[in-house]
Amino acid sequence: MEEFKMRAVIMAAGMGRRMNNSIEMPKSILPVGETTIIRHTVKMLTDNGISTAVVVGYRKNDIYSALQGLPVTYYFNPFFKVTNSMASLWFAKEFLSSKDDIILCNADVFWQEDILNEVLKDDHRIVMLGDKTRGSVGDYCFELTEDSFINSFGKNLEDGKKHTEYVGIGRIKKDFVLTFCNLLNDAVEREVYDLWWENVIYDNCIRYPIFVKDISEHFWGEVDVMSDYMRIQEYAENHHII
Secondary structure, eight states: OOOOOOEEEEEEOOOOOTTTTTTSSOOOOOOOOOOOHHHHHHHHHTTTOEEEEEEETHHHHHHHHHHHTTTTEEOOTTTTTTHHHHHHHHTTTGGGOOSSSEEEEEETTOOOHHHHHHHHHHSSSEEEEEEEEGGGTOOEEEEEEETEEEEEEEEEOOGGGOEEEEEEEEEOOOHHHHHHHHHHHHHHTTTTTOOTTTTHHTTTTTTTTOEEEEOOTTTEEOOHHHHHHHHHHHHHHHTTTO
């Protein structure tokens, strides 16, 4: 089997409950330009030689259709209604390899190659992407140390501690993959699989520092509510995303 220097796992199993009143499809297959959010991401990754897996659950056949023809490895989370992305990643753990760096991202995030390049060139052992311009309005934020490592995190940080909004994309170096998998297994054994995959490293950020790379100079969008999607769609139309 061909060896890759980088792999990516995209979490696409969730139901997107905050958008359920607005749409009846997975957020990741919302159209953006002439494509969809998730197809745009997967094609970008695979075009750059990154072996890509997608974890599906809710309306999985819609995801399969959206990615038809692309070289994707699929994993299924049958408990998507009662678990969160930590469980989804656990079902894909065999895809994680200590031979390759791993990109982990959420399927409802729109991002492009300029951001991928920032991920690829960063040399920290664990890196998460953040946007400092959205610290005051962000949904999930980080408090950072002076050298941009996570000090605290969450949806309910005090205003003075909201230094940057989390983008929904992270990367771990291959020499940390085994440790990460052990932490993931420990979390699932403790039955906290209703948390996000990111909690595997958030909850251990003192022992394993997490660097936050600021990408505020680049366009990105995570679809939490309909206004997020409209912003992405407007950008795609103005920049001829295909």
